[in-house]
Amino acid sequence: NAGVTQTPKFQVLKTGQSMTLQCAQDMNHEYMSWYRQDPGMGLRLIHYSVGAGITDQGEVPNGYNVSRSTTEDFPLRLLSAAPSQTSVYFCASSPRQGSEAFFGQGTRLTVV
């Protein structure tokens, strides 16, 4: 019963490098989303998807790309990492937009 699986758990990048955070869910949920968690801030929505082939921007989308080619997978791409992207990233899935969210274990990303 895997639920939402995020990889990697930890990552250190140099400024300017690119990388992809992986997220997969096995619950056949329509809705998937990416959040970042910063000290003193709530979870902030980066991008979301209401179904395969459909993505949209959240509150803080700049510097990130997403795609949703399958129901199961929703990768988050950092095109050119910046120190401001140092954060903890959470992927979540829900049966529908706005319904109960199931979170992955998080990825702690440090950009130096």
Place this chain on the structure above:
Amino acid sequence: ILNVEQSPQSLHVQEGDSTNFTCSFPSSNFYALHWYRWETAKSPEALFVMTLNGDEKKKGRISATLNTKEGYSYLYIKGSQPEDSATYLCAFREGSQGNLIFGKGTKLSVKP
């Protein structure tokens, strides 16, 4: 940007104490209010999803109430235990197509 406020920011109680905290949200175009528990080094897990004014939900020693007209929800923990130590997040959903907007959380520490 919608504002979801949680208070207090942190709370320290003794084992056996009962406690409560508040989530305030916009009272217009309400659709749902979620509560999540977030233990250190884990991912947030849903406690309650509340949709109707006057809703009361209960899970063991934890309960929640909802007032959509005045825009607040209370989370109560009766007889706190050390294992209740966690950050409690609320999330507001505006409208049927809305994403979840999270508060910054209340961090609860229960001392044995």
